Amino acid sequence: MTEKNHFDGINYADDFKSASGQLPGADIAWLKELRQKSIDDFIKVGIPGPKVEEWKYSNLNALKSGSFKTGLEKSSASDAAGIADIKGSKVVFVDGFYNSVQSEIKNQQGVTLQSLNEFVKSNPEKAQALIDGQAQDNSLRNLNLALMTGGFVLIVDEGVKLAEPIQIIHVVTSPAADKSLRLRNLIHIGKNASAQIIEDYSGAQDVNCWSQNVTTAKLDENATLEMYQFQDQGNETIHMSETLVDVLENANFKHYSLNVGAAMSRTEIKPTLKGENGNVELSGAFLARGGNAHDVFTHMKHMMPQCDSDQNYRGVLDKGGKSAFQGKVYVAKDAQLTNADQSNKNLILDRNAEANSKPELLIYADDVKCSHGATVGELDSEALFYLKSRGLDTLSAKALLVEAFVAEVYQDIEIGAVKEKYLALAREWLAHNE
């Protein structure tokens, strides 16, 4: 039954059977039906193996046997404070469940911010419309829908500007060991509206678990959405985050990310430019060492004319670190006057490190300007020498150069506290360098 080059999906059937009765919304007919369909669709395809092109740099062997079972235990976290300087709402998830005690929702006219499970109960029709209409062409996404235990919903009505950035805080604690934690998030930014979301993933060390989040967003005409992701999961965690965004006319989508933690991380960002004059900017960095593997996968779809997109990703690979950047820019036949840029720069600091890059362009329109650049190299020896001649020792000189290399990605961020957090996380990672 399983598709070629995939691991058998049937290993997840037992988990679904035993968990499905206890999943949120188990008593809601349409949701139950949707979950059943999703698991069936997943089983038909299975877990992508290393011969599946999109997964060639990420090893999903650990997911082969289906040994991670859906976590159904609610816990609380000792630290879920987020960034103190940001006064907006806080939505806290601990081990894959919404924690209403630690969360802090601040009401604003024209803004709906709720846990998904509450939203499904209070707005069943709207929830059904939002979830049902989503693309189901991806086996892991189907698995997520079949077994998700919640998520958040953000709806910003037409013309409303979100007062403060929202923080979504995900924490993994030790009871999550050997569990899978799946969340599904829905975002809809109305016409002329705008929002900023900070997503923070962190977790306990040595907790072997699989955290998988899927976020789907829709940006109406002239809407703006900025997302800032931090990923500093525990060293045994498999982290996956998939963000799908529909960008309509004149809308703007910005996505920043930083991956430093997790045993293996996979960050997928898939914007589709569905209206003219849309604008998408994706930026991020990934820092890996000691068995870390980061895989950033972007799929930029230009479906309409006159849209701009820009991607800028940087990798730093130290001893035992591995990374992959797979960026795809697709320009449809009708998407004339597209401007699409893509850049991926990687620094390898150690002999035992690996950087992979696959910046792909698929272009079906003729009047376009598309470019991509990718580099792999070590630190500039002249710059290093310059710093050393100014009295810095080798380690500090290296750290300074690497910091500068990473900081460039985040220099345009306007929210000071967010920018500072990116730099602080990067610095902390660098400081661990022996």
Add this chain to the structure above:
Amino acid sequence: MASTLETRQTVEEVAGDYKYGFVSDIETVKAPKGLNEGVIRFISAKKEEPEWLLDWRLKAYKKWLKMEEPDWAMLSYHKPDFQDIYYYAAPKSADDRPKSLDEVDPELLRVYEKLGISLQEQEVLSGVAVDIVFDSVSVATTFRETLKEKGVIFCSISEAARDYPELMKKYLGSVVPVADNFYAALNSAVFTDGTFVYIPKGVRCPMELSTYFRINEANTGQFERTIIIADDDSYVSYLEGCTAPMRDENQLHAAVVEIVVLENAEVKYSTVQNWYPGDKDGKGGIYNFVTKRAACRGTNSKVSWTQVETGSAVTWKYPSCILQGDGSVGEFYSVAITNNYQQADTGTKMIHIGKNTSSTIISKGISAGKAQNIYRGLVKVMPNAENTRNFTQCDSLLIGDECGAHTVPYIEAKNPTAQLEHEATTSKISDEQLFYCLQRGLDVEQSVTLIVNGFCKEVMQQLPMEFAVEAQKLLGISLEGSVG
């Protein structure tokens, strides 16, 4: 934007009506249709091959039977029916090889003349030794004497199997193993002819070696095998050019080229590929599934691939360099033009294994009509490859709004001292460029020729003289008379 339309019309003519489309009717000896052990034994017997080579073929065939046709390339075509192909066709006169040009079938000579490669003329004027492959069997070889003096071996692969079995045993399959990929395995089982070149130590080959491949018989797949060995401190420049007559059915071509470069040696391999691309509606045309690979095995060995790809309905081809020797150099220069319904998925692989190795990739893709042009390339740096250097540039030019240009580069680095750069751009001929040329007094047609040639210049100037002329003609011929 009238100029856009004109531009499109102009370049739609790049491939133009196939200039070399004619069919000659020379009687051929064929093996029965289809593939089985019997056919392989037939080919081997026909070639009077030694036992070990037959065993080698049969081993490849057994492996091939277990392999699957690759589907990862961005190509869509009807998979060939391997039981509906003739695997052996030789001109009748093959049994009785001609001693000189005078003995060559006059019909054959006329075919060459139509192609504009008169042997006599070439002998006298160009100084190029030509090993002509006509439907899989070499029928005439020139300049062998001159080469013999220098110790250069330049012969058909069947002759090499007979006369130089040690060299053949040592190098056949040493760069492209029998089960390397589906088409290489097929080729290993059924290859009918090809060229064998050996340049001894310290010899600079006195002339450019050239083989014209030509597919003639309907339904005959060509399975060429080329082996080039450049011993220490030697140099050779090898030219491969291809034209084929018009056919309605798809013809399969699965060639294998193996190059071994030893210490301080250099091999330059140039290709102009102009096989029948199919008609305007995408009917017919050659399937060109080729495995080309060079192994730089010595210190400071160098290999340079240059290709101008204008023909074939479907191209699947990645001339690669395995840079094993310290300080070895790999280069890949490519121009690929696709028009109408042509599809090309082509590029290179640079595998850096030795220290201080460097590679350069320059790829220019031009896509017109409803064609799809894909650059797919890999740059891989192994952990011990210190101080590796790579520069890659892939530019695509789109002409018309129904074609596609794609770039799929893979960069895999496992050594911190590697310096790898990749750049790619996709654009069309800009109105500004056109306007500038027009304003200087050129007409649209001249302007487009100028711009397209300029776009490809970095690659074209890598071609040897003989080929540069042919290649520029290929770009140019069709650019003329298409506007107004």
